[in-house]
Amino acid sequence: MIPRAFEYVRPDSLSEAIRLLVGGGEEAKLLSGGHSLLPMMKLRLASPGTLIDVSELADLRGITIDGNEVVIGAATTHAELEHHVELNRVLPMFATVGHQIADPTVRNRGTLGGSLAHADPSADWPAAMLALEANLDVVGAKGARSIAADSFFKGLFETALETDEIIVHVRVPVLPGRRVAYRKFRHPASGYAVVGVAVVLALQAGQCTGGRIAVTGLADHAYRANRAEAALEGYTGQLAQTEHLLDLAFHGVTPLEDRFADAEYRIQLGRTMLRRALADAMATDGSH
Numbered sequence: 001m002i003p004r005a006f007e008y009v010r011p012d013s014l015s016e017a018i019r020l021l022v023g024g025g026e027e028a029k030l031l032s033g034g035h036s037l038l039p040m041m042k043l044r045l046a047s048p049g050t051l052i053d054v055s056e057l058a059d060l061r062g063i064t065i066d067g068n069e070v071v072i073g074a075a076t077t078h079a080e081l082e083h084h085v086e087l088n089r090v091l092p093m094f095a096t097v098g099h100q101i102a103d104p105t106v107r108n109r110g111t112l113g114g115s116l117a118h119a120d121p122s123a124d125w126p127a128a129m130l131a132l133e134a135n136l137d138v139v140g141a142k143g144a145r146s147i148a149a150d151s152f153f154k155g156l157f158e159t160a161l162e163t164d165e166i167i168v169h170v171r172v173p174v175l176p177g178r179r180v181a182y183r184k185f186r187h188p189a190s191g192y193a194v195v196g197v198a199v200v201l202a203l204q205a206g207q208c209t210g211g212r213i214a215v216t217g218l219a220d221h222a223y224r225a226n227r228a229e230a231a232l233e234g235y236t237g238q239l240a241q242t243e244h245l246l247d248l249a250f251h252g253v254t255p256l257e258d259r260f261a262d263a264e265y266r267i268q269l270g271r272t273m274l275r276r277a278l279a280d281a282m283a284t285d286g287s288h
């Protein structure tokens with residue numbers, strides 16, 4: 001289908017982007033990689049009157065690594081995250097997840113900030129950002145604030161962002177020695193996660209001292225499996241321990257159901273992806 005006619009503007013600065021966003025009201029929409037918004041416009045599921053292209057804004061570009069933290073511009077593409085050598089030396093989750101998103105065409109245009117703002121329930125980055133305990137720096141008409149990934153995803157395509165706010169950076173703490181893994185069951189056509197599980201484990205002498213488990217694709221938004229996380233201490237990878245974690249991770253969750261996967265099948269996929277992610281994390285030397 002053909003989208004409704006729209007204005008296209010490319011602001012030179014973040015402040016101008018905010019001014020345009022506020023001025024445009026309900027009609028204005030940010031455009032980053034366009035790989036979620038443009039398909040929605042073609043289907044007329046979204047019909048903005050003005051697109052504000054932030055993909056080249058300097059404030060939203062670049063990856064900075066200092067000792068304790070990585071700061072990633074929201075307009076950084078999936079491919080840039082996948083291939084950034086220095087980033088993946090300290091946070092290998094980015095290569096692992098980036099490589100599993102769709103195909104090179106999508107990875108070359110789609111961005112981290114666009115993916116998080118869009119909050120597709122089957123997107124990959126939300127689970128990774130939850131497991132890595134990322135913070136999102138956003139700026140809007142009322143000023144700047146930081147939102148923990150934990151409080152960012154609210155529901156189906158719903159986030160804590162106000163309509164006039166722009167994600168500028170994503171900040172991820174660097175905690176040396178963590179093991180990371182991401183496993184997903186790919187939708188065969190789109191590549192989206194029917195279910196995906198991100199795991200970050202702290203290990204000492206082969207025994208887990210804590211960690212994070214985050215799930216995408218299973219519920220209406222990505223979530224942390226808090227009860228399973230609380231049981232990670234002392235985990236050594238034994239079968240009975242693993243089964244206990246799997247029971248806890250999906251307890252009380254209301255699974256999505258669609259023509260690709262009903263609730264029971266999604267839970268089974270979740271259990272299998274978590275089992276594999278835990279095994280990967282216990283086996284790898286890759287540190288977070």
Ligand SMILES: Cc1cc2nc3c(=O)[nH]c(=O)nc-3n(C[C@H](O)[C@H](O)[C@H](O)COP(=O)(O)OP(=O)(O)OC[C@H]3O[C@@H](n4cnc5c(N)ncnc54)[C@H](O)[C@@H]3O)c2cc1C
Pocket residue numbers: 029030031032033034035036037038039054060074075100101102103106109110111112113114115116117118120122123124125161165166167168190191192193
């Ligand atoms: C064929 C296909 C396969 C795909 N497969 C996968 C997959 O396997 N896994 C996966 O995770 N994703 C997948 N995607 C989605 C893809 O990763 C998108 O690129 C991503 O979800 C959105 O990023 P974007 O930069 O393209 O955002 P856009 O489409 O430009 O924008 C998406 C939304 O975010 C808003 N937005 C954009 N930037 C900002 C910002 N800085 N601050 C606030 N709001 C902002 C926009 O206004 C819009 O509402 C697929 C897409 C396609 C077309």
